[in-house]
Amino acid sequence: MSRVALLTYSTKPRGGVVHTLALAEALADQGAEVHVFALGSEGFFRPLKVPFTLFPFTVEGDSLEEKVFACIGAMTAGLAKVAGEFDILHAQDCISARAATQVHPRVVRTVHHVDDFTTPALVDCQRRSIVEPGHVLVVSEHWRRVLLQEYGVAAQVVRNGVDPARIGPVSARRRARLRASVGAGDRFLLLAVGGIEPRKGSKTLFRALGLLRGDKPVLAIVGGHSFRDHEPYRRQALALLPGLGLNAAQDGAQDVVQLGTVSEEQLAAWYRSADALAYPSIEEGFGLAVLEAQVADLPVVASDLPVFREFLTHGRDALLPAVGDPVALAAALEQVMTDPALRATLVAGGRLVVPRFTWAACAARHAEIYRSIR
Structure with missing residues (x-):
């Protein structure tokens, strides 16, 4: 099985982060070589049974746009040092997807939902995070239809789980x-x-x-x-x-x-x-x-x-x-x-x-x- 890096932008208990950690552990249980990467410095909201690395970062500026691009920069810099160790980078959000596509040729992106960004820079950033990865997944049929109709992206549905x-x-x-x-x-x-x-x-x-x-x-x-x-x-x-x-x-x-x-x-x-x-x-x-x-x-x-x-x-x-x-x-x-x-x-x-x-x-x-x- 491929060596897979699972990427998430945060360590806090939001839906995409919960999904990332649970998926990583379930993959490891099935024999996969998995490593989780995220932005943060205080550890995840719960103990994690697979190896992980946190990239520390400092956000300069108060606007959402400034925060997003600072996070993309920090994630890109961190991944650039380790991406070659993995066969696939699997990003769970806009931030990690934009970073992953800059440092690795094989990127999987799970789109959990599409944010209602309003500034042109963030709208374009989100669009690129959806259309640039080579393989796009979603967690529901609804979002599969949205990505096809609004972005021209044919995504595969992989449902969530619960433990x-x-x-x-x-x-x-x-x-x-x-x-x-x-x-x-x-x-x-x-x-x-x-x-x-x-x-x-x-x-x-x-x-x-x-x-x-x-x-x-x-x-x-x-x-x-x-x-x-x-x-x-x-x-x-x-x-x-x-x-x-x-x-x-x-x-x-x-x-x-x-x-x-x-x-x-x-x-x-x-x-x-x-x-x-x-x-x-x-x-x-x-x-x-x-x-x-x-x-x-x-x-x-x-x-x-x-x-x-x-x-x-x-x-x-x-x-x-x-x-x-x-x-x-x-x-x-x-x-x-x-x-x-x-x-x-x-x-x-x-x-x-x-x-x-x-x-x-x-x-x-x-x-x-x-x-x-x-």
Whole structure:
């Protein structure tokens, strides 16, 4: 099997990074010689069972454009010293793809989603990161169609996986302690994963909470680290809460609680301690958090995105209200909160979804693709 370098721009728990680490370990389990390269200095968000190298870098300037090109420069400089040791460089993002194509003739690129960049330099940078690699993969049929229609690139679909062992059980005592820490107690606890940002539909979720009748749930939001600066959006979203009758104060009865970036073990415990996942994204590459929640037997309320419809069925294994519609989302949340039979149906449906997505199958398909590259 080929010697493969897997490249990712970050060490933080974002979807593409999670995918990279899980794929690397699954490939190694199947006998591949794999090495992970990333930008960073503090190690990955979880222990990694394969060799890795981090390229330190300093970002000069505050704009997204300056950050992106500084990262590309740092990744290119680091890879230039080691690229010859590998048969294939497999990039998982725009930054590492642009770097890889400058230092190696055989580059595989996985496009998890296409960012909504607005400046000409970043739009062109993203376009080149998609059209220049010799082999392009995607994680859903939706993005395969987008790349073909908008970039003229024929990509292959390789699905994500999920590792149930990483979402282990939690004791009743710890579950009670976590719930108490966010003021849930006997209140219904919704978990949102990915922070407060436009792509996650945070404003829609807040507006939906404000429309709920009767007892309000507690919304615990995990994550939030992002290469892009979502702070203006976050402030705007949080500013909506008082007008919606919701409280995000640091004391008293909280309705919305920001937990920030947590360890993998802590995330698993939150999945096991919540009552449902609220994941009303307006754009996703795949939505790994949905599978992770289903491993933890959480009912899922997502949104009617094409990528979700590829593996979820409304009413059977998730509720998929209209994208960006707070009224529809509120109705779905209220159904899940008030109907135990529906929750049981969604949990049972989720248990049938999870086995279809394994990292072993994902790695095996990648290995086939690597072997086909000459």
